[in-house]
Amino acid sequence: MYSPLSSWKDLKYGVPQDSILGPLLFNIFINDIFYFLDKSNIANYADDNSTYVIENDIISLLKILESETSEVLNWFKTNEMKSNPDKCHLIIAENAKRLYSNVSYIYLGNELLESENSVKLLGVQVDNKLKFDEHVSKLIKQGNQKLHALMRISKFLSEDKLRLIMKTFIESQFNYCPLIWMFSSRTLNNKINRLHERALRVVYKTDDLTFQNLLEKDNSMTVHDRNLQKLCVEMFKVKHGMSPPPVQELFKAKVNSHNPRHNKEWEVPKVRTVNNGTESIRYRGPMTWELLPDHIKQANTLEEFKRKIKIWKPLGCTCRICKEFVFNLGFL
Numbered sequence: 001m002y003s004p005l006s007s008w009k010d011l012k013y014g015v016p017q018d019s020i021l022g023p024l025l026f027n028i029f030i031n032d033i034f035y036f037l038d039k040s041n042i043a044n045y046a047d048d049n050s051t052y053v054i055e056n057d058i059i060s061l062l063k064i065l066e067s068e069t070s071e072v073l074n075w076f077k078t079n080e081m082k083s084n085p086d087k088c089h090l091i092i093a094e095n096a097k098r099l100y101s102n103v104s105y106i107y108l109g110n111e112l113l114e115s116e117n118s119v120k121l122l123g124v125q126v127d128n129k130l131k132f133d134e135h136v137s138k139l140i141k142q143g144n145q146k147l148h149a150l151m152r153i154s155k156f157l158s159e160d161k162l163r164l165i166m167k168t169f170i171e172s173q174f175n176y177c178p179l180i181w182m183f184s185s186r187t188l189n190n191k192i193n194r195l196h197e198r199a200l201r202v203v204y205k206t207d208d209l210t211f212q213n214l215l216e217k218d219n220s221m222t223v224h225d226r227n228l229q230k231l232c233v234e235m236f237k238v239k240h241g242m243s244p245p246p247v248q249e250l251f252k253a254k255v256n257s258h259n260p261r262h263n264k265e266w267e268v269p270k271v272r273t274v275n276n277g278t279e280s281i282r283y284r285g286p287m288t289w290e291l292l293p294d295h296i297k298q299a300n301t302l303e304e305f306k307r308k309i310k311i312w313k314p315l316g317c318t319c320r321i322c323k324e325f326v327f328n329l330g331f332l
Contacts, residue, residue, distance in 0.1 A: 023046060026046065026047065027046075029079075030044070030047075030049075033049070033072065033075050036071050036072070036075055037051075037068050037071060037072070038068070039053065039064045039067075039068060040052065040053045040064055040065065040068035040069075041053075042072070045122060048121075048122060049072065050121065051065060051068055051069045051072055052065075053065045053068070058092065058094060058104075061092075062104075062105075062106050065090075065106055066106035066107060066108070069106070069108055070108065070109070073108060073109065085108075085111055088108060088111070088113060089113070089116055089119040090104075090105065090106060090113045090114065090115045090116065091115060091116055091117075091118070091119045091126065091128055092104060092115045092128060093128050093129070093130055094128070115128070116128075118134050122177075123176060123177070124176075124177050124180055124181070125138060131184065131185070132180060132181035132184050133184055133185060133188060135180075135181050136181050136184045136188045136192070137188065139173050139174060139192075140188070140191050140192060140195055142173055143170050143173045143174075143192075143195050143199075144195060146169045146170050146173075147170055147195065147198060147199050147202065150162070150165055150166065150169070150170070150199070150202055151202055154202050154205070159203060159204065159205075162202065162203040163203045163218070166199045166200075166202070166203050170195070170196075170199050171196070171199070171223070174192065174223045174227075178223075178226075178227040178230055179227070179230065179231060179234060179281050182224065182227040182228075182231070182281075183279040183280065183281070183284065183319060183320070183321065186320055186321055189223075189224055189321045192222075192223050192224070193211065193222060193223070193224075196211075196222065196223060197211040197214060200214040200215070200217075200218055201214065203218070204217060204218075221313065224321050224322070225313060225314055228288055228314040228317060229309050229310070229312065229314070231281060231284065231285055231288050232288055232289060232292060232309055233302075233305065233306060233309065234247065234281075234285070235251065235266075235285050235286075235288070235289045236297075236299070236302065236305045237302065238250075238251050238285075239253070239265070240302070242302065250281065250282045250285070251266055251282065251285055251286065252266065252267045253265060253266060253267070254266055254267045264286070264290055265286075265289065265290075265297075266285070266286030266289060266290075267286065268283065268286050268287065269282055269283055271283055278319070278320075279319060279320060284319055287317075287318070287319075288314065288317060291314055291315070291316050291317060292309075292312065293312075295308070296308045296309055296312060
């Protein structure tokens with residue numbers, strides 16, 4: 001007689017896949033790697049480790065990075081781990097005002113690692129100008145491909161099912177790490193809006209409504225408005241000490257000498273440029289937080305804050321994406 005069950009076996013070592021215990025044990029195992037570095041740091045996410053250095057001189061930067069990364073590789077070897085050379089990349093983000101050096105490579109053992117214009121890190125395409133245009137362009141391309149597939153089957157599906165598929169496979173393209181790339185170029189944001197508009201037209205099968213009318217019918221917002229909401233959620237977490245240390249350090253609470261209800265809660269950093277100044281979350285976080293009404297700011301829990309902010313529209317934002325174009329005057 002056929003039995004659908006396999007025979008019992010003893011499990012002598014290991015942990016179940018996708019368990020909580022697995023990452024915990026791995027973190028304990030790898031935790032001492034940080035003590036072997038002197039002049040660099042490691043951005044560590046589970047088994048993904050990226051050594052990084054900040055220096056004024058590029059030659060010094062490369063020497064330190066080469067030496068410190070060799071220490072990391074030696075740690076792997078000593079602890080019977082093996083690095084994957086195909087996943088080792090070098091990228092240099094350099095201030096354009098500084099003198100550029102032709103030296104843009106390091107040696108890792110016998111391997112020559114040359115600087116690249118962009119690399120993929122934890123699902124995000126990072127370019128050496130930190131503009132994230134390439135990453136957003138890929139998101140738009142993938143969204144358009146999925147939209148074309150949805151258009152081909154739209155006549156066979158009801159409005160509810162079309163909306164579910166659109167939310168799941170197209171809008172969700174822009175839900176991953178939006179705080180990293182949300183202040184990309186206005187041109188790319190317009191392309192995101194056009195993709196969003198076309199998707200809504202497929203769902204509601206209409207060519208008569210404007211994009212704003214479609215958003216109202218869908219009871220939703222633009223991708224950028226949702227990203228501003230997520231930025232405020234992060235600010236709430238920072239305010240209550242819920243964010244990891246690197247994020248907490250980005251924002252500095254303002255010490256007010258008078259009634260705090262009538263003063264700004266965050267210090268706004270002084271900036272000189274758009275790309276590296278006003279269009280960064282370090283600057284936009286405090287600015288966007290000040291747009292929130294008090295009843296949302298004063299939420300007691302993160303869950304309450306998220307529930308309230310879902311219906312908040314970020315009117316009054318002055319980022320370059322939110323600015324409106326006025327004929328003969330430009331963007332205001």
